[in-house]
Amino acid sequence: xxxxxxxxxxxxxxxxxxxxxxxxxxxxxxxxxxxxxxxxxxxxxxxxxxxxxxxxxxxxxxxxxxxxxxxxxxxxxxxxxxxxxxxxxxxxxxxxxxxxxxxxxxxxxxx
Amino acid sequence: xxxxxxxxxxxxxxxxxxxxxxxxxxxxxxxxxxxxxxxxxxxxxxxxxxxxxxxxxxxxxxxxxxxxxxxxxxxxxxxxxxxxxxxxxxxxxxxxxxxxxxxxxxxxxxxxx
Numbered sequence: 001x002x003x004x005x006x007x008x009x010x011x012x013x014x015x016x017x018x019x020x021x022x023x024x025x026x027x028x029x030x031x032x033x034x035x036x037x038x039x040x041x042x043x044x045x046x047x048x049x050x051x052x053x054x055x056x057x058x059x060x061x062x063x064x065x066x067x068x069x070x071x072x073x074x075x076x077x078x079x080x081x082x083x084x085x086x087x088x089x090x091x092x093x094x095x096x097x098x099x100x101x102x103x104x105x106x107x108x109x110x111x
Numbered sequence: 112x113x114x115x116x117x118x119x120x121x122x123x124x125x126x127x128x129x130x131x132x133x134x135x136x137x138x139x140x141x142x143x144x145x146x147x148x149x150x151x152x153x154x155x156x157x158x159x160x161x162x163x164x165x166x167x168x169x170x171x172x173x174x175x176x177x178x179x180x181x182x183x184x185x186x187x188x189x190x191x192x193x194x195x196x197x198x199x200x201x202x203x204x205x206x207x208x209x210x211x212x213x214x215x216x217x218x219x220x221x222x223x224x
Contacts, residue, residue, distance in 0.1 A: 004153070043114070044154075044202065044215040086154065097144055097206050097213040098167060101154040 002027050004089050006102035013077050014110050021072040021105050023061075023087030033063055033070040034088040034099065044086070047072075057081070077109045113137065115205050115216035123222045129191040132219045136185070136205030142166075143186050144206075144213060145178060149199040160186060161209070193223045 003026040013019055025031060035047040048056045050063040050070060061072045070087060084106050088099040116135040124130050136143045145157040157176070158168040162183035171178070175194070180186040190197050200220050204213040 043217050046212050096159070096167075096209045097142065097204065098156050098159055098170075099146075099154075099213075100156070101146075103151075103153045 002089065002091055002100050004087050004100050004102035006085075006087055006105050008105045009103070010106045010108065012108045012110060015079055016076050019072075019074045019077045019081070019107065019109075021085050021087075021107065023070045023072065023102060025068050025070065025087075025089050027068075027089060027091060029091065032090040033061070034090070035059070035061055035070075035072050036086040036088055036101075037083050038086070039083040047085070077107075079109045079111055082107055082109045115203055115214050117201075117203050117216035117219050119219060120217065121220045121222075123224060124193055126195055126223055127192045129189065130193055130221060132188045132190075132201050132203075132221070134186045134188070134203030134205075134216060136203070137214055140205035140207050140214075141183070142206045142209050142213075143180060144204040145186070145188055146202040146204065147199050148202070149196070154202065157188075159209075166209075190221075193221075195223050197221060198223045 005024045033050045036044050037047045038044045059074045061070050063070050084104050086104045087102040118133045122130055141162050143160040146154050148154045156170040158178055159166045160180045163180050177189045200218045202218045203216045206213040
């Protein structure tokens with residue numbers, strides 16, 4: 001079955017600390033993985049996709065096919081990073097925006 | 112900048128009533144998607160329009176849900192009759208092509224009492 005798992009509902013860190021939001025997926029083919037973010041009172045928006053290999057707002061994510069993971073990392077958290085983060089998978093190699101989402105992780109960055 | 116717009120932002124209805132949610136995509140975006148998040152669960156795909164045609168409606172939960180996109184512009188999602196388990200946040204998203212970035216609306220929070 002196709003599934004995205006985000007094991008942490010809440011991750012609380014202090015400003016300046018490293019952040020790692022975990023994401024594991026279950027899919028037999030070649031998926032494309034995404035991270036979406038929803039800041040307070042804002043819309044869900046794309047943060048990054050693995051195929052782009054970009055660093056957005058200091059965040060990076062590496063697709064590890066062996067471990068079927070796509071963890072989101074940032075070396076030094078900022079208070080403005082506090083938001084809900086969703087990992088998502090496109091089962092057609094990114095050919096469609098029919099996405100399978102995880103349940104999300106709330107990142108709280110304390111001052 | 113006009114993004115994806117959803118109406119209403121909140122709706123509270125009684126079980127058995129009918130509710131219609133509307134989504135206005137970004138102008139020129141042929142691809143329109145509906146998703147929903149039931150409390151405590153993940154955001155789930157409902158269906159995908161390409162212009163006025165349903166490309167994929169595999170996520171529609173049952174026949175109480177009807178989605179339309181007349182003329183390939185805005186879309187409506189009707190729930191008739193609504194049940195308690197339909198409560199959640201309904202998101203709409205649009206994209207220029209099927210594999211370019213999808214932009215989400217702010218969502219409609221539906222509460223069935």
